[in-house]
Amino acid sequence: MTDPQRPTPENLVARVRGVLPSLTPSAQIVARLILDDPATVARSTITELSAASGTSEATIVRTARVLGFSGYSQLRLALAAAAATGRGGTDRLVPGDLAPDDPLSDVIAKVTRAEAQAISDTAAQLSPEQLGEVVGAITGARRVDVYGVAASGLVAMDMAQKLLRIGLSAHAFTDAHLALTSAVLLKPGDVAVGVSCTGETPDVLEPMRQAGLAGATTVAITNNPRSALAEVCGHVLISAGRETTFRPGALASRISQLLIVDYVFVGVAQRTSEVSNGALHATRAAIGRFKADFRPRARRPS
Template sequence: MNLVATVRAVLPSLTPAAQAIARLILNDPGMVARSTITEFSAVSGTSEATIVRTARALGFAGYSQLRFALAAAVARQTPERLAPGDLGPDDPLTDVIAKVTRAECEALSDTAAQLNPDRLGAVVEAVAGARRVDVYGVGSSGLVAADMAQKLMRIGLSGHAFTDAHLALTSAALLRPGDVAVGVSCTGETPDVLAPVGVARRSGAATVAITNNPRSSLGGLTDHVLVSAGRETVFRPGALASRISQLLIVDCVFVGVAQRTFDASNAALRATGDALGEFLSDTRRRGR
């Protein structure tokens, strides 16, 4: 698992003191890996006990184990990835292209590192056998919800995206066991997503979270959690930075479902492709 991506994911759920330590890990993991606990305590302005508690909150037995993991993570990074890459207001477009491309690639790589095959498989199985799949999201996550719904529709599954909380709640209340509800939220704290997911769960549907923060309210509310990643910058706040990684997760779920329902999915893709092709041909002929 990508340790730095994991720290970024759980950052919002940490205490203020632990967040200060986590931000130092994110900003300079090499420095933390080289520092003794006494040195790091002086740099971070926190007590050694707080550092140990933070290391344990991140899943390690203590600070030594965290240092070793960070050293290994730093050793695997390329020099380009370790270099600063935040976009500036005066950056030329050549730098914009390079930095945005690198950020997108890093988001995909970090997401892939955290995407557990067993957890993904459980979601694929639930979706493949579902009577209906509701996907809830607002803002940029609403675009991801729409993408997932239209992909499922292309292979003959009943997928519906909801970006309006009232409609989402109405649909969630009518779900039943065997259905699936997917909540998409970068923070995992979006009320318009939490509310319908909670109703869907009470209705008996299987629930899935696609979120940057596995320890969020959405993560605690759902049966399955798939973790996305995305580093914020001035021009790419969390929700926008995570969109590409959320789409990666959706694509992995879609391909897994299509594999498990290959005959039906293949036939549906051919039928929908033929229908679209015929429509476009007719449109072009009428336009001549």
């Protein structure tokens, strides 16, 4: 598996959110302090942060390394740089959770802000090199199978539909039994894409394992770069989404997963522009004729 992009001030926040579910309970305390009050963490020595978090200095160092830094000093520098560029303030890190008594005007503002942030975080941490490798694999694939369930299943269907529109053989599977049936029949040169917010969904994880054993190129779209799904896949595209009380993880990540699908789709369409343009024109014309043929006609007066 190719390691995700090294953390920068632009993608540090997304990296912390992404690995949070996979951290140990003590490391999660450190990570939440980083998200809730990055300026204080940037100013704190490791001894001060240990006292404030109630965790050991060794836990803090391990957390920094999980985030991609060699130690706590480098993490502090990155947090300071994020604050200096306006990317580490609490407005960015904590967009505001939804409360049961929030007026709809606040619901609109908070959801909009969270969705916009998910898009921004995904763009900041996505590696163009990694994306290019995925686009290249899909462009030359005999077949593309996409696996996902629940909200991620909707993303899987969107990806398959988009690729189908430009002439690729693409199929989405939201049932584990059908996914496994498909996965074991894949061959080298085929591509399997697994979509899972947590990266731990068995219905996606096992078909992706089988697809890899069959020789297919494997791609993960997930929030968690340290998940089991990321470990079994040859390519990992990291999405970002902040979980809140009324927006659980799968829903929070959907917009960023769809963004990654659009990146892949446009990249493939660019590389196959002659074929994809023809396919888009043909499918658009077919749908247009269908709608015209079955459009209700006004009845003539008797």
